Amino acid sequence: MAETLVDIVKRHTDAQGGEGFxxxxxxxxxxxxxxxRQQHPTHLVSQPVLCVVVQGAKCSVFGSRRYDYRAGQALVVSVDKMPGLSRVTRASPSEPYLCIVLEFDPAGMREMLxxxxxxxxxxxGAQRGIFVTxxxxxxxxCVWRMARLLDTPEAIxxxxxMLRRELYYWLLAGPHGGEIAHVVLGTGHxxxxxKALHALCDQFREPMRIDDLAAIAQLSPSAFHRQFxxxxxxxPLQYQKQLRLLEARHLMMAGVANAESAAYRVGYESPSQFSREYARMFGAPPRRDVVALSAAVA
Incomplete structure (x- = not known):
């Protein structure tokens, strides 16, 4: 009998030490x-990906929206550099949470389209950059056949x-094909x-001007705000703030900056404001949060 996706993913993760990415x-x-199950969420900046849950369940939060997805479902993130958080909600040693993560290649998807x-x-209408399907x-x-390829490296x-191209076909031909085409491929407005989102992402350390971003999108400021x-x-302000705080956390964890210097490096003018907003996002002030994180990974 052919192995299931659960069998394949469990076998390969066993061979690589079990838990983790x-x-x-x-x-x-x-x-x-x-x-x-995770007691505390993991903060991340997601690239355009397809996250196929093979076993267990997870929830992810991006902005004001929560997405719960389980075995037999997938989370589609089609916006580049999306700050958010995720938490495994169903897992045990006997039935671990298992997931396959596939990065999107916009050029390949455009060719398929x-x-x-x-x-x-x-x-x-206004497009969603994230959804569960x-x-x-x-x-x-198709994903099963890609996973089977891990046993024959010479065939990869x-x-x-070819299998990635086939997968793009089924995604674009599926019920959310129009949404994926709109966002991943960048069509129309x-x-x-x-382009405006990428400009904000590239310049997140700088003071933000909604009028400039709206001009890139060729929209009025109010329409840009609504569609963003x-x-x-x-x-846009929440997006910029999350990118700033995640980058500051990375700088402190890497040991290249303390809380005050990290605040200035990501664009804050007030270390006290930085500390307040950091604690609001991560649940603890910068110094205490970094000490706890360092201890957890030691």
């Missing part, structure tokens, strides 16, 4: 495992690109919104 020889194809005889109808049928079979360079929130589930 495990890269594989297939570019942009990783395995994630947790043997217990252009070659489809019947491309997906583009969704109208049921994951079954041909797309699941030849077959993995969504492309301009993505629809896309990311947060306001």
């Amino acid at each position: 495990h890269a594989t020889p297939i570019k942009g194809f990783a395995l994630l495992r947790a043997n217990r 252009e070659s489809m005889p019947t491309p997906p109808a583009l969704a109208g 049921d994951f079954a049928g041909p797309a699941t079979e 360079p030849v077959l993995a690109p 969504t492309q301009r919104m993505m 929130k629809a896309l990311t589930a947060m306001t």
Whole structure:
């Protein structure tokens, strides 16, 4: 009897030490495992990815929206550099949380879209950059075959690109194909919104001017604010603030800055304001949070 996805992911994560995030020889194809529910969320900045839950359950929060997803479902993040948090909600040593993470390649998806005889109808209105979808049928079979390739490394360079291309077809042909095409491929006004979002991301340390970002998106400031929130589930100011605080945390964890210097390096003018907002986001002041994190990974 052929192995299930649960069997394959469990076997390969066992071979790599069990829990944690495990890269594989297939570019942009990783395995994630947790043997217990998480008591505290993990803060992250997500790239465009497809997170297919093989066993267990998880919740992720981006801005004001919470996404719960379980085995047989997938989280689709189609916006670059999305700050958020996630927490494993169902896992045990006997039935660990297992997930396959596939990075999107916008160029490859664009090529597939252009070659489809019947491309997906583009969704109208303000676009969501994140959603949960049921994951079954041909797309699941495609992911299963990609996972099986891990047992034949010599076949990966030849077959993995073909399977990735096939997966893009099933995603674009599926019920959320129009949304994926809009955001990942950057079509119409969504492309301009993505340019404005990337400008904000690249310059998150600088004072933000909504008028400048709205001009990039070719929208009025009020329309830009509304569409940015629809896309990311947060306001431009909230997005900038989360990027600043996550970068400051990274600098302190790396030992290259203390709380005060990290605050200035990410764009804060007031260390006290930085400390307040940091504690609000991470649950503890900077120094205490970094000490706790360092102890947890030691």
